[in-house]
Amino acid sequence: MTMVGQEKYGVEAYSYKYDDGSNLFTVLDAYDDEYGGIVVNPEKLPFDATLFASILCSSITTWRTKGKKGIWLKLPLDKCDFVPVAIKEGFRYHHAESEYVMMTYWIPNEPCMLPANASHQVGVGGFVVNENNEVLVVQEKHCASELVGLWKLPTGFILESEEIFTGAVREVKEETGIDTEFLEVLTFRHAHNVAFEKSDLFFICMLRPVSNEIKIDDLEIQSAKWMALTEFIEQPLIQGDNMFKKIIDVCIARIGERYRGLSVHKVVSKFDNRLSSLYYNVVDDQRPDSSCDSCLL
Structure with a gap:
C-alpha cells in the first residue's frame, strides 16, 4: 500500500492506493494521540456532509486496519449537519461546549477505554473577616425560596483553567467589590447528583480583606454588607442546617487559632x-x- 499526502475537496487528507492501483480513498486529516487513538483535526473537515460521510467511513476502515483504538471527533457549530452522519457511523456524544460538540468512536471489539466526560463542577465560597470581627455577606437576587432573606458568604463557580484560590478572590471581588488576599482552604464539601447528574466540589476559602468599600454586582446580588460575626451565626437558616452550621463552626475555629486549613x-x-x-x-x-x-x- 502506498500513502500520498494531498489536498482534495477543501480538506487535507491522505490518499491510500494499493500496489495494483485499486481502492483509492481518502482519510480525514488527523493525528495520533498517546494512547493509540486518533484525534481528527476540526479545522480541516470537509465542507459538505455527503463528502464527510464518505471520507469518515473510509477513515474508520483505515484506522481499524492500522490497529487504532479511540477516535475523537470535534464538530464546530458550523459543522452541526455532520452530527447525524457521525451518529449513523456509530459515534457517540462525549461532551459539548458553547462552540462545539465532541464525539467519540471506539474501534476494538472490547470494552471502551476512553475517559468519560468531566464528572464534577467546582465551586468556591469566600469567608472574609475584617479587623472588626465582621464577616462579608451577600443576599442573592435569584435563589431557592427557602434561602430568601439569608445572608450568606459570596460564592460562585471556578472558571476553566482557573485556580481555586484565584477563583475565590475573583468571586468576592465580582459580587462585592472587595479586594482580598487568599489565606487558606478551610474545608470543602463533596455532593453528588447536584446539576445534570454531575457531582459538586465546593471549597470554603479564608480570605483577608485589603479594601473595605462594598460595590455590589446588581445583576446577581441583591445586597452586601459587613455583618457582625455573632449576628451572622445566629441566623435561623444557619442554625437550622447541619451543613451550614458545621462550615461556620470550622471558620470560627480558624479565627480562634484552633484549626488550620490548607x-x-x-x-x-x-x-x-x-x-x-x-x-x-x-x-x-x-x-x-x-x-x-x-x-x-
Missing part, C-alpha cells in the same frame, strides 16, 4: 513537568505566607 504551594512534578497547586497543612510555627512558593517533587 495553604497553597506551587509545585512541579517530574511525572508531567507541569506547575500545579498543592494544598497542604503546615504543622510547625514557621507558617509560610499566602504567596505560592515553588519546589520540585
Whole structure:
C-alpha cells in the first residue's frame, strides 16, 4: 500500500492506493494521540456532509486496519449537519461546549477505554473577616425560596483553567467589590447528583480583606454588607442546617487559632513537568505566607 499526502475537496487528507492501483480513498486529516487513538483535526473537515460521510467511513476502515483504538471527533457549530452522519457511523456524544460538540468512536471489539466526560463542577465560597470581627455577606437576587432573606458568604463557580484560590478572590471581588488576599482552604464539601447528574466540589476559602468599600454586582446580588460575626451565626437558616452550621463552626475555629486549613504551594512534578497547586497543612510555627512558593517533587 502506498500513502500520498494531498489536498482534495477543501480538506487535507491522505490518499491510500494499493500496489495494483485499486481502492483509492481518502482519510480525514488527523493525528495520533498517546494512547493509540486518533484525534481528527476540526479545522480541516470537509465542507459538505455527503463528502464527510464518505471520507469518515473510509477513515474508520483505515484506522481499524492500522490497529487504532479511540477516535475523537470535534464538530464546530458550523459543522452541526455532520452530527447525524457521525451518529449513523456509530459515534457517540462525549461532551459539548458553547462552540462545539465532541464525539467519540471506539474501534476494538472490547470494552471502551476512553475517559468519560468531566464528572464534577467546582465551586468556591469566600469567608472574609475584617479587623472588626465582621464577616462579608451577600443576599442573592435569584435563589431557592427557602434561602430568601439569608445572608450568606459570596460564592460562585471556578472558571476553566482557573485556580481555586484565584477563583475565590475573583468571586468576592465580582459580587462585592472587595479586594482580598487568599489565606487558606478551610474545608470543602463533596455532593453528588447536584446539576445534570454531575457531582459538586465546593471549597470554603479564608480570605483577608485589603479594601473595605462594598460595590455590589446588581445583576446577581441583591445586597452586601459587613455583618457582625455573632449576628451572622445566629441566623435561623444557619442554625437550622447541619451543613451550614458545621462550615461556620470550622471558620470560627480558624479565627480562634484552633484549626488550620490548607495553604497553597506551587509545585512541579517530574511525572508531567507541569506547575500545579498543592494544598497542604503546615504543622510547625514557621507558617509560610499566602504567596505560592515553588519546589520540585
